[in-house]
Amino acid sequence: MQKLLLTIDKISTFVGQAFSWLIVALTLMISWEVFSRYVLDHPHSWAFDGMIMMYGTLFMMAGAYTLAKAGHVRGDVLYGFFEPRTQATIDLILYIVFFIPGVFALTYAGYYYAAESWAMNEHSTITADGPPIYPFKTMLPLAGAFLFVQGIVEIIRCVICIKNGAWPARIEDVEEVDVDKLKEMVHVKDDDIAKLDRFVVQEGSTK
Amino acid sequence: MKVKKELWFGFALMAIILATVVFFMPWGNFVDGHLSREDLGYLGLLMLALIVVAIMLGFPTAFTLMGMGVFFGWLAYRSVNPALANQQILDLMVQRAYSVMSNDVLIAIPLFVFMGYLVERANLIEKLFKSLHLSLARLPGALAVATIVTCAIFATATGIVGAVVTLMGLLALPAMLRAGYNIKLAAGSITAGGCLGILIPPSVLLIVYGATAGVSVVKLYAGAFFPGIMLAGLYVGYVILMAKWKPHLAPPLSESERQVPLPPLSQALSARGGNALAGLVGALRMPTLPKRQVATQLLVSLLPAISIAALLVVMYAAATAPTAAVDTTGLVQAGGSVAAESDSAAADSGLQEPPKEEGGLQEPPKDAADLKEPPAEAGSAASAAPSSAGMQAQTASAPDTPAPPAERAPVPAWYWIVFGVGMASLALVSWLMNWQRLEIFKMLLASFFPLAVMILAVLGSIVFGLATPTEAAAVGAFGGLLLAGVYRYIATKQSEGGPAVVKTLIDLGGIIKESSFLTAKTSAMVCWLFVGSSIFSASFALLGGQEIIERWVLSLGLSTVQFMMLSQFIIFILGWPLEWTEIIVIFMPIFIPLLAKFNVDPLFFGLLVALNLQTAFLSPPVAMAAFYLKGVSPKHVTLNQIFAGMMPFMGIQVIALALLYIWPAIGMWLPNVLYK
Numbered sequence: 001m002q003k004l005l006l007t008i009d010k011i012s013t014f015v016g017q018a019f020s021w022l023i024v025a026l027t028l029m030i031s032w033e034v035f036s037r038y039v040l041d042h043p044h045s046w047a048f049d050g051m052i053m054m055y056g057t058l059f060m061m062a063g064a065y066t067l068a069k070a071g072h073v074r075g076d077v078l079y080g081f082f083e084p085r086t087q088a089t090i091d092l093i094l095y096i097v098f099f100i101p102g103v104f105a106l107t108y109a110g111y112y113y114a115a116e117s118w119a120m121n122e123h124s125t126i127t128a129d130g131p132p133i134y135p136f137k138t139m140l141p142l143a144g145a146f147l148f149v150q151g152i153v154e155i156i157r158c159v160i161c162i163k164n165g166a167w168p169a170r171i172e173d174v175e176e177v178d179v180d181k182l183k184e185m186v187h188v189k190d191d192d193i194a195k196l197d198r199f200v201v202q203e204g205s206t207k
Numbered sequence: 208m209k210v211k212k213e214l215w216f217g218f219a220l221m222a223i224i225l226a227t228v229v230f231f232m233p234w235g236n237f238v239d240g241h242l243s244r245e246d247l248g249y250l251g252l253l254m255l256a257l258i259v260v261a262i263m264l265g266f267p268t269a270f271t272l273m274g275m276g277v278f279f280g281w282l283a284y285r286s287v288n289p290a291l292a293n294q295q296i297l298d299l300m301v302q303r304a305y306s307v308m309s310n311d312v313l314i315a316i317p318l319f320v321f322m323g324y325l326v327e328r329a330n331l332i333e334k335l336f337k338s339l340h341l342s343l344a345r346l347p348g349a350l351a352v353a354t355i356v357t358c359a360i361f362a363t364a365t366g367i368v369g370a371v372v373t374l375m376g377l378l379a380l381p382a383m384l385r386a387g388y389n390i391k392l393a394a395g396s397i398t399a400g401g402c403l404g405i406l407i408p409p410s411v412l413l414i415v416y417g418a419t420a421g422v423s424v425v426k427l428y429a430g431a432f433f434p435g436i437m438l439a440g441l442y443v444g445y446v447i448l449m450a451k452w453k454p455h456l457a458p459p460l461s462e463s464e465r466q467v468p469l470p471p472l473s474q475a476l477s478a479r480g481g482n483a484l485a486g487l488v489g490a491l492r493m494p495t496l497p498k499r500q501v502a503t504q505l506l507v508s509l510l511p512a513i514s515i516a517a518l519l520v521v522m523y524a525a526a527t528a529p530t531a532a533v534d535t536t537g538l539v540q541a542g543g544s545v546a547a548e549s550d551s552a553a554a555d556s557g558l559q560e561p562p563k564e565e566g567g568l569q570e571p572p573k574d575a576a577d578l579k580e581p582p583a584e585a586g587s588a589a590s591a592a593p594s595s596a597g598m599q600a601q602t603a604s605a606p607d608t609p610a611p612p613a614e615r616a617p618v619p620a621w622y623w624i625v626f627g628v629g630m631a632s633l634a635l636v637s638w639l640m641n642w643q644r645l646e647i648f649k650m651l652l653a654s655f656f657p658l659a660v661m662i663l664a665v666l667g668s669i670v671f672g673l674a675t676p677t678e679a680a681a682v683g684a685f686g687g688l689l690l691a692g693v694y695r696y697i698a699t700k701q702s703e704g705g706p707a708v709v710k711t712l713i714d715l716g717g718i719i720k721e722s723s724f725l726t727a728k729t730s731a732m733v734c735w736l737f738v739g740s741s742i743f744s745a746s747f748a749l750l751g752g753q754e755i756i757e758r759w760v761l762s763l764g765l766s767t768v769q770f771m772m773l774s775q776f777i778i779f780i781l782g783w784p785l786e787w788t789e790i791i792v793i794f795m796p797i798f799i800p801l802l803a804k805f806n807v808d809p810l811f812f813g814l815l816v817a818l819n820l821q822t823a824f825l826s827p828p829v830a831m832a833a834f835y836l837k838g839v840s841p842k843h844v845t846l847n848q849i850f851a852g853m854m855p856f857m858g859i860q861v862i863a864l865a866l867l868y869i870w871p872a873i874g875m876w877l878p879n880v881l882y883k
Contacts, residue, residue: 016724016728016731017727020723020724020726020728021723023317023321023727024719024723027318027321027688028685029681030681030682031681031682031684031685034678034682052308052309055313055314055317056308058727059317059727059731059733062727063731065727065728065731066732066735067267069728071728071729072268072270072731073268073732073786073788073789074265074266075263075265075268075784075786075789076265077265077784077785078217079264080265082214082265090264091266094261094264095266097274098266098271098273098274098275099270099273102274102277102739105296105297105300106273106301106304109300109301112297112301113301113305136308140304173724174721176370176725176728176729177367177373179373182374183377186332186333188381192381193839193840194842195841196380196384196840197842197843199384200390200841200844
């Protein structure tokens with residue numbers, strides 16, 4: 001079971017990470033477009049559409065990846081104080097009540113939305129000869145489907161946690177605040193921090 | 208089962224919210240199955256109460272909003288036409304999701320986030336902090352002041368609160384503790400400073416607000432600049448006051464800590480005289496010294512002088528340029544000088560013509576058409592009246608203003624004042640530039656100036672309308688990439704020597720990879736929240752919850768001041784349990800429609816909200832800043848000490864909020880000058 005969970009995690013992660021390279025492409029493309037417009041005086045009519053499509057695809061396809069890494073923002077008022085088992089129970093109920101209907105509706109509606117766009121061979125209307133927009137709209141149900149599958153994995157995780165009383169492991173990933181890496185970056189060691197206690201305690205005693 | 212105190216508090220709060228709503232809900236009307244408009248509105252309020260409870264339970268907010276929005280939206284449609292409800296809610300949902308996907312404001316978020324991660328990994332914070340604290344060493348509370356300034360600059364460039372607080376906890380906290388600073392003061396300045404990044408533009412918070420409230424992000428950036436600077440200034444002022452008033456809280460640095468080790472060349476030269484400029488100029492003639500090194504040093508020490516001179520030349524060109532100068536003078540001086548400027552410009556063009564007209568009196572209409580920007584009456588007089596009258600009009604206008612013979616406009620008086628100040632500071636800088644200061648200046652040059660220039664370039668191009676926020680963000684991210692590359696290159700070269708290009712490129716690849724993964728996760732987090740909240744607020748509007756709230760607020764008969772205080776107070780309270788993203792995307796759509804009723808500018812409201820939400824980071828129990836700092840501080844620093852240290856800074860935030868409210872010009876001056 002754990003193996004299956006991790007496999008789906010890996011797929012979500014792989015997809016999300018593959019699409020996250022779009023940010024590099026987006027940066028380079030807009031930088032080039034700015035250069036081309038102001039310096040070479042040669043703007044491209046498709047630049048705006050391209051920008052929007054890259055951005056939309058980037059964040060939609062990273063949704064499942066973010067869920068697999070527990071990266072979606074939570075209101076952490078009480079959650080942190082709960083036992084893992086309580087956390088899992090609440091999550092399980094709310095996944096079934098909110099997540100499954102919501103994401104399913106999004107995927108279902110998105111499927112017909114994209115299908116319609118394909119059927120009429122829709123092109124962007126921002127410029128006269130806009131690029132085709134149906135591949136971009138296809139991202140909506142696609143991202144929804146990945147998210148849905150990842151959501152089912154999270155539900156299974158909750159069930160396992162309720163059974164075992166502890167959260168099953170996730171795959172490690174790069175973190176926003178990786179304390180160890182930051183310590184290495186500014187050359188601070190744990191010993192140094194521990195030594196500082198001298199000053200703290202000293203200060204406390206003199207008062 | 209043992210239930211903790213905090214849990215009781217939370218559950219009690221939830222129970223109160225639910226009980227209030229359930230009590231006031233007109234249940235009787237729901238039972239008979241026929242929902243009137245009014246009942247739907249109450250259903251909307253029920254939805255709002257449920258969402259607060261669900262968020263407090265800790266489920267990912269984006270999906271809570273999405274699920275609840277879909278369900279209640281379906282109910283709203285069903286009450287009108289049950290047959291169509293399914294199709295309508297699905298359509299609504301997919302339209303809202305797609306509108307977020309193709310939103311041309313939110314697109315700047317991933318780019319700014321990417322820039323932030325790259326700058327963070329460029330690893331210049333250590334140098335930045337060191338150079339700033341050396342250059343500020345004479346101030347009371349120097350280390351704390353340097354901490355706040357470093358935080359403000361670094362947090363502005365990166366916008367990642369967690370990373371900034373952690374890094375400063377690793378760098379500044381040990382330095383301050385060793386220097387005998389009070390723990391609370393040290394912790395407070397780190398946490399408060401680290402949060403400045405969400406207010407000072409370019410910040411993601413303002414983009415999110417702009418996208419939610421439909422306010423131009425450009426104006427928000429222009430408006431938030433001075434309040435951000437003001438808040439940082441108030442922090443610094445507070446620290447200096449405390450250090451003066453109670454020196455034991457922040458003892459001054461010892462003489463040895465203020466010194467910078469001099470490189471051998473400077474050391475040799477410093478024996479011969481204190482002033483670095485004179486010493487270096489003298490050294491150029493000495494054959495024993497390496498000439499190239501001396502020349503480089505001289506160039507570096509002359510940089511302030513060169514930049515001041517360049518600035519003066521540019522300003523001279525701008526101030527005396529025939530007509531283009533109107534824009535820039537308008538920024539510096541009030542409208543009066545603008546009028547004078549265009550007057551003299553008209554006189555100039557009038558003066559150019561007479562010699563021509565002597566030869567060809569028969570073509571005054573053409574001459575009048577040649578005038579690009581003269582007052583309209585001059586042109587019409589020239590064409591309608593006989594040509595001699597036209598000439599009279601033109602020559603009559605000439606003696607009014609003493610126009611110079613050249614085509615350049617006269618040098619305005621303010622320029623000479625600026626020129627004098629510039630020259631004086633130039634002399635002062637050259638005179639004060641001793642060997643110690645030269646070293647510090649070199650350190651600043653390597654850390655402070657690149658970052659400051661990058662931020663100002665990004666911000667300036669947005670605010671002055673040269674680029675859209677998206678373009679500026681992309682170029683900023685590209686700049687961050689270059690910055691990371693250059694700093695890594697220098698670091699590898701120093702540590703290993705020899706050719707470091709290959710290693711730097713490999714390093715840089717790793718940095719880009721990590722940064723783009725993190726960017727994807729952060730933007731997915733924010734933008735999916737937007738997807739959820741736009742579905743949610745569409746349902747809320749559909750149910751008519753907004754109308755009920757509006758009617759209720761208007762029935763209270765509040766004055767504008769009372770309304771503003773109430774709304775800011777509510778946002779302040781919401782900041783305790785919730786994060787800023789949730790507050791903005793869920794609650795701003797409720798507040799924004801009310802603003803028009805009270806004649807409040809949504810732009811001004813946004814500035815107040817941005818300032819107010821600073822407190823959301825510092826208020827327990829969700830004060831992320833405190834937990835990040837606790838994670839890297841020595842064992843005996845308690846969380847309570849950190850919280851206690853943050854309290855005065857929260858007080859300052861409230862004062863700043865009051866100041867901004869009393870003098871709205873602090874925020875509104877720049878957008879008004881630039882965009883009206």
